[in-house]
Every structure is written in C-alpha cells, then in structure tokens.
Amino acid sequence: MHNVTFRIAAVAVLALSFAGTASAQTSWDATHPRRAEVNHRLANQDRRIHQEVREGEMSHAEAARLHSDDRQIRQEERDMATQNSGHIARREDYVLNQQENHVSRQIGQ
Template identity: 55%
Template sequence: MTPVNRFSMIAIALAALGTSISAASAETWWQASHPRRAEVNERLAYQNDRIDRGVADGRITPYEARRLHAEDRIIRHEERFMAGFNGGHISGAEQRALNQQENAVSRQIGR
C-alpha cells in the first residue's frame, strides 16, 4: 500500500468516525425543546439577560457578572447532563432541583 493510499484510508476512517459520533450525540428538535428543558433554559437565558442589564446599569460589577454567568453555565451543563440520561428530557424532580439552583442565582442577581 502506498503512503498516499494509506493516508486516504486513514482520512476516510476518521471522517466516518467523526460523522457517527456527531450523529449519535445530536438531539432531535423534540428532545432539545422538551417543555421541562425549555422552561429551564428560558429561565437561564432570562437570568443571563438580567445579569447583563445589571452590569450595564452599574448594579452588578463585572467580577460578579462573571461569577453569576459561571453559575448559570454550571446549571446549563447539569441540565444537559441530566437530559443525556433520560432520552433527551429531564424529569420533574430534576427540573425542581435545577429551579432551586436557578432561584439561588436569581436571589444573588437581585441583591
């Protein structure tokens, strides 16, 4: 086998592997917009907007904003992690747990 053919075979194998991995991890529209997930993610988006407005009007320092955004990212990551175990959606108990975390961040934004 010539080096060019070997390289072509490796490139084709890697491309096929990458395609199968991305297809397996992709979510359907229903999974990504499941009502419980949608509610959690809408709250996170609204909180991020509140943080940005707080920085713009001087109520929140840039340092506090970075910390609050980091907490929101952790909640979003946890939501995605939970959904990965439940066929793309979260249970009511998981939603309540995420909402409690969001409530804590919301109180911090309001202070």
C-alpha cells in the first residue's frame, strides 16, 4: 500500500513539474503592436455592444452572442501568440481583423 501511495505522489510531482516548465516557456508580450491593436479593437467593440444594449438598440441575447464571438477572437489571438513567442504574425493579425470586422458590422445595425 505504501508503494502505491509513493507512486501516485511521484506521478503528481512529475505532472506538476511539466506544467511549470510549459508555463515558464510561454512569453506573453501583450504590448506587441499587433496584439495591442487586436485587443484595443476588442475592448472598443465591448464598449459599443454595452452602449447598444443601454440604448435599447440591441437585445441581451444578441449582445451575449457578440460577446461570445469576441471571446473566441481573443482566445484565437492568445493561441496564436503562444505559438509565436508572444507575438502574432502579420497574416494572423489580418485574419483576426477580418473576424473583428465581421463582429463590428453587426453592432449598430
């Protein structure tokens, strides 16, 4: 029984050490110009959505859908940055901007 407990503890320590190594290798350069641009647009769209709801020009359900779309874009931005040393490439920036444009056109219709 003691041997089984020891093995479980050893596996847990090993798993935690791998998790620590993986997180230490991820460099988040949130101030990189392309990342900052994407995140600034997402924040601006968030404000616009809230304003539309306050003014009664957008339902809460529609706002929730657009917020969900924005969260997906933000997650894609983070995933792309993780794969590229904390930066996003020009092509990735273009793709994210196209997605943001699609959401932006739905605000204020």
